[in-house]
Amino acid sequence: MPKPNCSQEQKDEIRKTLQSTEWIYEEKPWNYLIANILLNDDLDGNIVNQFINSPDTVRIETNVWFEAQPFTPYLNEGNTCVDIAFGSLIRRGVTISGIDYNPLDQHGLITFIEGKFFSDVSKDVSYDPFRNQIDRTIENLLVIQGGNHDLPKKLYFVLLTPKVFKENRLLRLYGYRMNEYGFDLAEMNSSAIYNSISNSRLIRRTNSPNWVYPNIRERLTHLKIKWLTYEQIIGPIFNRPNLDVTNIASDNDLISRLHQYIIRYC
Secondary structure (H helix, E strand, C coil), X not given: CCCCECCHHHHHHHHHHHCCHHHHHCHHHHHHHHHHHHHHCCCCCHHHHHHHCCCCCCCCXXXXXXXXXXXXXXXCCCXXXXXXXXXXXXXXXXCCCEEEECCCCCCCEEEEEEECCCCCCCCCXXXXXXXXXXXXXXXXXXXXXXXXXXXXXXXXXXXEECHHHHHCHHHCHHHHHHHHHCCCCCCCCHHHHHHHHHCCCCCECXXXXXXXXCCHHHHHCCEEEEEEEHHHXXXXXXXXCCCCCXXXXXXXXXXXXXXXXXXXXX
């Protein structure tokens, strides 16, 4: 059975977290669960299509990455850790978690998922107080490329949270950002995203072999943003139509089934 691309150390960390009864409040097991559902329970492509809104069925086969690291566009910044990534991706060189765009893949699409359980987004990132975690992840998605400057035609950024935080958007900072970017509008606010990225004071890479910083305005024409909930993905798989992932402490049967599912793929 396929498993997400990640290191053994990452799997061991999940296993260690699952040893505590408090694991249901931790973010990583939930994100690892989603990655495995995408790989192993999406027989008809309907789950993937919730993330990308494709009119056609898209099968991602084995190309799901847990805590993937795209190549950073800045000299003084480490690689971004993307909670879940899938699509036209290939391992970067001899890295374990590094990813690049694979132009040979027929779909030509890449999806980055930012999974937030109880945590909020970081309001700033290292070395740059003007850029938050969502901006950083979106920018990394916009600039990802293949070895010959090949660029994917379809880009999807998805925020994944418990439904309570989507229904009450302003309980978290990410709610304000997603509202600003127009995630629920027919046309997202590309200008707001562009301005946020342009505010960065970091130094862009200019001399990396086979890599160039692309035209962000043009790349934004290929981007869609969405906000999904853990309940939308997990509820149907585990037959819990009224699931609230933030309130399962008394549902021992569900906790046991979730635990067994995650352990199976560690």
